[in-house]
Amino acid sequence: AQSVAQPEDQVNVAEGNPLTVKCTYSVSGNPYLFWYVQYPNRGLQFLLKYITGDNLVKGSYGFEAEFNKSQTSFHLKKPSALVSDSALYFCAVRDELSNDYKLSFGAGTTVTVRA
Amino acid sequence: GAVVSQHPSWVICKSGTSVKIECRSLDFQATTMFWYRQFPKQSLMLMATSNEGSKATYEQGVEKDKFLINHASLTLSTLTVTSAHPEDSSFYICSATLAGSPLHFGNGTRLTVT
Numbered sequence: 001a002q003s004v005a006q007p008e009d010q011v012n013v014a015e016g017n018p019l020t021v022k023c024t025y026s027v028s029g030n031p032y033l034f035w036y037v038q039y040p041n042r043g044l045q046f047l048l049k050y051i052t053g054d055n056l057v058k059g060s061y062g063f064e065a066e067f068n069k070s071q072t073s074f075h076l077k078k079p080s081a082l083v084s085d086s087a088l089y090f091c092a093v094r095d096e097l098s099n100d101y102k103l104s105f106g107a108g109t110t111v112t113v114r115a
Numbered sequence: 116g117a118v119v120s121q122h123p124s125w126v127i128c129k130s131g132t133s134v135k136i137e138c139r140s141l142d143f144q145a146t147t148m149f150w151y152r153q154f155p156k157q158s159l160m161l162m163a164t165s166n167e168g169s170k171a172t173y174e175q176g177v178e179k180d181k182f183l184i185n186h187a188s189l190t191l192s193t194l195t196v197t198s199a200h201p202e203d204s205s206f207y208i209c210s211a212t213l214a215g216s217p218l219h220f221g222n223g224t225r226l227t228v229t
Contacts, residue, residue, distance in 0.1 A: 101218075108157070
């Protein structure tokens, strides 16, 4: 079984401040982890992924995420947030033991960056 | 990068009519496509998994006769909402993958049934 949790429905930060969006996961094997961003009335845009290798993953638009196996977490971070980062963010996981390519998505976190 | 095109982006139809939504992978061949439904400010609910040349696999609780999925080629999958009713109004999103690569999503279709 695979699942992911995003404990915060909303995150509010001021422009220029660090942004963190939290995600924890549960899988039977090793996880493949993903972050996506969604703007209003649009599909999801891929930000970054962790499959194997370095625990710190760098992605699009200055975002990065750190894989922490002991804490089963994959938090998304950006050192200096922009107003344009305001959107809905989804964490997703797939168990390496899965053979159907299905992702399990978190409930989403709405990020609001105020000017 | 990989591009998935979804059409139409929005559609309004009358109750009882059918609506077809297309999902195309423009620059890669998608072995698998997924169809999701999303309610306002909620996560994506997987409706079905579509593999080229075979019948779609529906998630529990999704009516396969209501939501017809066809995946006739490696670049095209269609979702037809048959005899649509107001409760079918939602945001429908497709995604495509080639052998487990990160899912690439279409821009979604806003369906409103009046």
